[in-house]
Amino acid sequence: MSNWKQTSIGEFIDFNPSESLPKNGKVKKIPMDRLGVFERKIKGYEFSEYKSGPKFRNGDTLVAKITPCLENGKTAYVDILDDEEVAFGSSEFIVLRENENSDSNFIYYLARSPLFREKAISCMEGTSGRKRVNEGALKRQEILVPNNKLEQQKIASVLSTIDDKIELNNRINDNLEQMAKTLYDYWFVQFDFPNENGKPYKSSGGKMVFNEVVKREIPEGWEVKSLYDIAEFINGLACQKYRPLNENEDYLAVIKIKEMNDGLSQNTEKVTVDIPEKHKIYDGDVLFSWSATLDVKIWSLGKGALNQHIFKVTSSKYPKYFYFFEISNYLQHFKMMAELRKTTMGHITKDHLIESRISVPPLKIITELEKIIDPYLENILTNRKQNQQLSDLRDWLLPMLMNGQVKVE
Structure with a gap:
């Protein structure tokens, strides 16, 4: 020193x-x-x-x-x-x-x-x-x-190298997310999924049928359903009822809207691990905040407990990418309704989900796109988990480097 x-x-x-x-x-x-x-x-x-x-x-x-x-x-x-x-x-x-x-x-x-x-x-x-x-x-x-500045620069270099990798992973994920969304839109919004000859369906003259419910043309053979039809929306717990009895007890982090948006922190609340399984969150789960802040995200920060005001979304029939993008797209509809009414949409109810209307392709087409998009989503999840590990490493090193406890050669 x-x-x-x-x-x-x-x-x-x-x-x-x-x-x-x-x-x-x-x-x-x-x-x-x-x-x-x-x-x-x-x-x-x-x-x-x-x-x-x-x-x-x-x-x-x-x-x-x-x-x-x-x-x-x-x-x-x-x-x-x-x-x-x-x-x-x-x-x-x-x-x-x-x-x-x-x-x-x-x-x-x-x-x-x-x-x-x-x-x-x-x-x-x-x-x-x-x-x-x-x-x-x-x-x-x-x-x-x-x-001297050289010593300062050496310390900063160790930490900035970690942050550089985190930011690179974020840029890669941004590109992967954009590619997945572009493919989804091309297939299911523009209706140019491959036809039986591998050509873009609508652009190649595929038959379109006007649907009275959604008030637009959709490909022949497609159905109109609600968001509630394609997925199960599991609401969270009143987690204050499940606090750990002591500091030594195993716990789960409580995932509120703040954690969903900003990640875990020292202020994140805890609950006992003995909560119903359906209210536990795992990496890859789709979370949908339905109160005040309307958003949908794929969780990647480890096992947690689902708090009130967030749905965990699952489906036994449809793949994750499909209901994730369908909910994401419909959020814009909810927000547009709020803007037209000049009010803030306070929360989304079960009735809103039941009343929603979306066009749903045959399962065979949905499964074909799943084969393409799933690797993107898996890579995104892997990069996010790596970023969390890198963040933990940086935050562990930071105080020791800043007080001279760890020396950089």
């Missing part, structure tokens, strides 16, 4: 550096919702006139300073701008920039570390629910850091 030094955060990092933006015209803005939970990559931007908010460039780190965003881990590395471009963001960001003492990538991982986060949280002030970091107090906090 002889090559590490004690310093204040304010001496090691520049806070909210001064930058200029044009007074007129729109520039790139990064709102709070474009930062994921413990995700390095920023999820895009919007264009807006600059009125207020911190300004930043590529290489800067954005840290949420307001509760609960700070506690939840909203911290990201800026790398989505053009060279020399300046953007701005939420007034609830702190911008961290390297100086002559520090490396930009090291700063990002320092800001993600429990060491930094605990100090930032200890500097929060204000009323409950609206607490913010006192930046002056945070700057005065003392930390132990490598004495």
Whole structure:
């Protein structure tokens, strides 16, 4: 540890550096919702006139300073701008920039570390629910850091290599998901599944029949059913009734809408393993959040317990890809209904599922596409599980690298 030094955060990092933006015209803005939970990559931007908010460039780190965003881990590395471009963001960001003492990538991982986060949280002030970091107090906090940038870069390189692989897997999955959706749409939305001669059915003059229920033409021999006809929708438990009796008891993570969207965290609740089997979640299960946030996803974060406000969707007749995409497509219909009514669709009921209407191909055609799409879905699931393992490894290494417990040669 002889090559590490004690310093204040304010001496090691520049806070909210001064930058200029044009007074007129729109520039790139990064709102709070474009930062994921413990995700390095920023999820895009919007264009807006600059009125207020911190300004930043590529290489800067954005840290949420307001509760609960700070506690939840909203911290990201800026790398989505053009060279020399300046953007701005939420007034609830702190911008961290390297100086002559520090490396930009090291700063990002320092800001993600429990060491930094605990100090930032200890500097929060204000009323409950609206607490913010006192930046002056945070700057005065003392930390132990490598004495030279080369050591900092070595540490950041270990962690960024893991994040690079995670982001590569995410890009691969995005492509696989797009390919699967494109095939599904080509076969079952455009109706150009292969005919008996291997030609696109509708484009090659396949017979279409007008259906009075769905008010459009569908291929001859297809049926009209409801979402409720093609799958079973199992609602979750009131999990508070199944809490473990003590810390040593085996448990399952409770999968609520937050976990479905953001993954597991230290705040994820637990239940005993002795819940009904139908309410247990496994990798590959289709989850459908039906209250407030309407979404459908394939679960990949290990065994869990199904909470209320989420359906686990299964089917004894139809393959997973078919009911997954059919529900995904119909969500747009539910959301459109809400938009037309200028209201928020509070939740989806059994009646909504029964009243829904979809065109269903013969099972033989569905099975043919399953042979093509299933490998895509399996690869997506494998990549997600690998990403979870990589995330666990990174999060295990992070605090030890940041306090010098593990040395990088």
